[in-house]
Amino acid sequence: MQAWNAHPVVITAAITGADATRDHNPNVPYTPQEIAHSSLRSLEAGAAIVALHAREDDGTPSGRPELFQDAIGRIRTSAPDALINVSTGGSGEMTLDERVGGLHAYPDLCGVETGSMNFGDGTFITSPAAAQEIISRATAQHTALEVEAFEVGHVIAALRLLREGVLPGPLRINLVFGVPGGIDASPEALDAMLRPLPADTFWTVTCVGRHHERMLALALLQGAGGVRTGLEDVSHISKGVLAPSNEALVSRLAALAATLGREVATTGQTRELMRVEAP
Template sequence: MWNSRPVVIVVAPTGAEVTRAQQPALPHTPREIADSALECVDAGASLVHIHVREPDGTPSANPLYFQETVDRVREGSDLITMVSTGGSVEMSIEERLTGLDAVPDLAGIETGSLNFGDDLFITSRADSFKVGALAAEAGVPLEAEVFDVGHVHSAVAMMESGQIAGPPRFNLVLGVPGGIGATPEALDAMVRALPRDANWTVTAIGRHQRRMLALGLLLGATGIRVGFEDNVYLRKGVLASSNAELVVAAADLARSLGREVATTEQAREILQLPRLARVGS
């Protein structure tokens, strides 16, 4: 049944592209990112997707920033921590891997390249294999971050060959210029390419977000993602005051469509992730 399980709400508070000129409340420092994530717990989030920034707001690959952010989140909550290995378009694959040093609960893995707006976002097969191998060595489960149907097929092949371990987890990203569009037909194509037992989250960019999240909820998506990484507006012309305000809106949307919102404990069970002790416990 499409509504048999509660939905996991993911918050992506920072990303690598949005600036404070676009969203004055964008968190930069590890403390700010962690505090923003912690504000989202009561709002309904059960997983935080982490990028880090330098103090001036530029995208960062500093492993100490990842470690501090993950530690602060764990000190203050049971939120599932997930680091990006996508980083930013300017980063080498080595820089994109530094978040694994924090041993988060989960990490993303890109399984293909694409035009990312006016930039090139390059992830070769060798890059994907490197992420898979290092994540396995660190004991960090993976979720495939897919921007087109071909990325889904590549991820499935890696899963079938054992290069991505564990149950199949996917984040379907819709509406990035250069990637698959944010349309019902595009989401249907992505979902049809998934393994039957896959867990899948819907991420949609900007003005397309609410419509595509709603469709994902009605199709039985495991999760939906919100946060300043993807969209800075609460509604047309109105900037969100915080990431937590976006999470509240997502939770309200889910409940209005007949979906319960997963607790962190339920999210760990759904995503088949081990329960980790908090820092200092």
Template sequence: MAWDSEPVIITIAPVGAEVTRDNHPSVPYTPAEIAAASLDAVAAGASVVHLHAREPDGKPSGDPKLFAEAIALIRAKANPIIMVSTGGAVWMTIEQRTLSLEANPDMCSLETGSMNFGDDLFLTSRPDSISSAKLAYQKSIVPEIELFDVGHAVAASRMLGEGHLKGPLNVNLVLGVPGGIDAVPEAIPHLLRPLPGDVRWAVTAVGRHQRRMLAVAMLLGAYGVRVGFEDNVYLRKGQLAKSNAELVEDIAALARQLGRQVATPQQARSILQVK
């Protein structure tokens, strides 16, 4: 496939488990706030919404009711692919992390290994990965495999070979998380090396690495890129983004400057084979 033959899919991650209003005053917490930020981002060019849930005080939550409320508000006004996180927060059990699957999303993130996550330990055993994938498929939810290091790619390939994952895989190469692979162009082929050639790959890069590494990814033919306050709250060095939507507008403009079209939600569903 030529590097520019498919439109690039933009994912918006409006809030994660770590970023707070100390980092940016507009970080959304409630389902209504998360939905509003997501809808603005979809209007700006995002076709996938990657969701975490928060309690009203900002504490990360696995409560499926909070996920379901945000999803219902989004679906009432737009039709992006909705992906829920099963990464949750580092302190959550795998049972808490997979409660989000009860909210009837289109897709879910899925980890295939443990790692040091900054100063914390993020545990995902192989049996946990297998059971999470099984649960997702039972609910007709399409997984996206989150690859923070090469070992995670090797584990995903093994799970595919054993039938625990279904191909072609959707994977997200996560670059620049302290404890994971670094945010350099060479990281991309290293993460893709253990995987089959038909993999559909996207790139996430955190903090100051975001715009540079997403540009590299788009020039290398990435199927998708991800932006949003989960990964980065700055538009440029020292300049906070006004909103999640502004980050989407910026990366969409950059994609077009580089010769890539931006996928609509309908095109994204076709590319990722999400009903």
């Protein structure tokens, strides 16, 4: 068995999601300029990957390709080696074409959900056909894939797609905890999500809400390949204190990793660990 600290850990900064708003935290970036600025500061703080959604200026989730292209163009100009991961989840109201709008910006990676779920008070639908279409479009343009798994059934579905040759290997999977309607944030839940994974899987942990830092610490000690933080996932940097920025959350996570004996991966190490080619 490989040592839990055998490899450096990849930090992903989740800059702005589809659900976090300025009502939750006034520092959530909306415009392409704000998203790019926050991404660059997060990369300087220790992130190797930035995970992006697009927003209209009023914060409405958007799939418009030009918004992704604007933000990603700004990031690549100043940080050409950074890895960029775009969401194909978007929001539950988007069409499939809108959900894949970020692919028009030719990111390094994109997420793909392998199942549907209740998401808070709504229902987020990703049919098997939709998942396969996203995989097909990303693969055709040589964009690497990361499965976004919110419960154990999503992990099993990903393994089936991998086994059938629909999802190209290697398996990269982001295990997401704490979303209402998904798996809970607990040590037992992490064990359940890890149990089916092949030994060569690159797995990352995301946790939404108040158990955010505890779950990331647990993941670091269990040998996670990556951990994720950012205003998409958590509004507070500590109990009762709103996070001032994405980079502040990244800095805190990098310090936690160092305290627990995990080196933080550079962008070059990240590409090697995740087997993602440079653009």
